Amino acid sequence: MTNKKLTILTCMDSRMDPIKISGIAQDEAYIIRNAGGRATDEAIDSMILTEKFFDVKEWWVIHHSDCLMGNLQDHQMSALPETIRGNIFLDLEKSVIDDINLIRSHESVHDHIEIKGFIFDLEENLLTPI
Numbered sequence: 001m002t003n004k005k006l007t008i009l010t011c012m013d014s015r016m017d018p019i020k021i022s023g024i025a026q027d028e029a030y031i032i033r034n035a036g037g038r039a040t041d042e043a044i045d046s047m048i049l050t051e052k053f054f055d056v057k058e059w060w061v062i063h064h065s066d067c068l069m070g071n072l073q074d075h076q077m078s079a080l081p082e083t084i085r086g087n088i089f090l091d092l093e094k095s096v097i098d099d100i101n102l103i104r105s106h107e108s109v110h111d112h113i114e115i116k117g118f119i120f121d122l123e124e125n126l127l128t129p130i
Contacts (some may be wrong), residue, residue: 006032007050008101010062011037019063021120021127028032030056039099048108057113061099063092064120064129094118096130 006029014098018031032046039061051095096117103115117130 004028004050004056006030006058007032007047007056008060008062008068009033009037009039009043009047009058009103011035011064011067013064013067015122016062016064016120021062021125022060026063030054034041036067036095037061037099038100044103044106044109047103048106049112051110059103059113059115060118061096061115062118062120063096063099063105065092065122067092093130100130 004025004027006022008022008029009032010016010018012035018033019026019029022029030046030050032043034040034043035083047059050059096119100115100117103109118127119130120127
């Protein structure tokens with residue numbers, strides 16, 4: 001089986017290493033990455049798999065400062081497919097809260113799953129709980 005105890009949903013930005021900033025060992029977490037670290041259908045499906053098949057009961061959502069998805073200009077947004085535009089956010093803290101609520105409201109996510117949210121400040125190298 002596995003000894004992984006945590007699933008982390010975070011941004012694909014290479015400036016942030018979710019293992020390093022979380023202080024856990026490499027073999028303790030499943031990492032799911034996408035643009036903005038957003039709770040898309042695909043990301044939530046992957047999180048559910050870690051609970052169903054590997055008994056992972058703690059999920060983290062980590063967004064970060066200076067994220068492209070929070071800094072796009074109007075002309076850049078209009079050039080994106082609609083499916084990606086849904087990942088854009090204006091308020092970093094609200095984006096974490098919205099994603100936690102979206103995950104929590106999914107019909108296949110059980111109440112016993114602990115879902116935590118964080119913001120990682122790239123400049124300060126600081127992980128702050130939300």
